[in-house]
Amino acid sequence: MQAGLALEARNVRMEYVDQATGERLLAVDRVDLDIEEGQFVSIVGPSGCGKSTFLKIVNGLFPATDGTIELRRPDHGVAHAMVFQDSSLFPWYTIVDNVAYGLVCQGVPRKEAQARAKPLIDLVSLTGFETKFPYQLSGGMQQRANLARALTVDPEILLMDEPFAALDAQTRELMQAELLRIWNEAHKTVLFITHQIDEAIYLSDRVIVMSARPGRILADIAIDLPRPRKLEIKRSPDFITYADQIWSLIATQLKSHLHEVQAKPGESVA
């Protein structure tokens, strides 16, 4: 593995067998990806393009069919931790127990894990909500706790699977700004999955555009916008140029996919 890299993926392929039809389907195809240490990298693509699948392969939730993924061996903490989509907090645990969960999984006694979770709870601005249960928190606060849970185990690379997808538009904007603040303080490499183009541009150093299924890398776009970024940057001309560029890439994918679907009943499509 090359020095200075946090992740090195080579020729990653993921096939699976559809349980209903018995067909072999290709979800991810020949993905090559290098992520430098400390970089914020987003993957965008049409829904169902295999971007979440790729993330779960990195997370070790299921194996790739072919190819290799290497992660930097951490000096401390763990190699990777995942921030899941909405409501993945355990509803039967209080916020502090949820945030401390990763440490408990490593065998840290509960009391000590809670104490070590405390600074992360403060970092994501949930001070005072330690003994609340997830249902007592808003969606945005739940996702802050979700983020703190992943940060508590001190991962080399933070994997984020559409963490703001279920939030309303206003909360989502605020959470994006919050995430940049936290990223700035925690100095983590981030691999972020989203279907929102503006979210990807706003957050990232690089945006990877994936094709419709099977997921392949269509483009790797460096986002050359100054940091720290304010939310207003989303209305700057440079930002909009990036957005147009990425949207046109995705739109061709969506169109070809749409034609495929419409063509299925045997009618001709102009």
Added chain:
Amino acid sequence: MGIAIPSQPLRPPQGRIGRLLHNERLILGLAGIVVFLAAWELGSRAGMIDRSFFGRPTGIVEAGIKEVQTPRFWGDFYASVTEFGIGYLLAILLGVPIGLAAGRFRRLQYALDPWLNFFNSLPRIALLPVLVIMFGVFGPGAKIAVVFLGAFFSIVIPTMQGVRTVDRRYVDVARSFDASERLLFRSVVIPSTVPFIITGLRLGIARALIGVVTAELYTQTEGIGVLIRRATELRQGDRALFGVLIFTVSGIVGVEAIRRVEARFQKWRPMTSLERR
């Protein structure tokens, strides 16, 4: 002018009538009971209801007071409590772990499924004569076995289903943090299965009580069921119904006890609109 949509100021219930209406659920429930008991009592006193079969409310209370002063009653009571207690406890001690294991290990479930289905479809009471031959008519063995069989399947099946319906997302979270198999069980599987286990325990109480009554009526050795049968044969309606009342109260107490256990485990769950009054 357009169509006027009327507004209505918010007003909490006021005055005595307002408060009465606020508690109408409780008041109407009590009223229903009082009307029924009064009609029964008056009908009995007027000779329209045969007391030797159907008793009367005040008669049941009198019979009860007399009954609890006899040592024979306490012998019967103790016998019923023992049968219920041992049978039900055995059903929990075996049903919960077996249900958890069968839910967790697919192959174990495949192996057990035919047996669970077989016994669950079978009216367990039908086994009573066989059990009596196995365990003997005297002694509590056969009766405990019937109670156990009644409750065990009510507990093991929901427990197993509970484990199988654990939310995939939570399992993924545990796996992604490299939780040990034991921690996965303790932190994810058990908490999400508790509501199912509680349902099983509640169903189990009813089944276990049916087991107690039926077994006692059949074997006629000792127990509250025997008290009911003896009293009925002597045309002592009040005394028979006092026995029935004991079973009813046991059922209510048992279900309430389980509800309290449930409330302890379910603090983390928001109240649903159905639970709010």
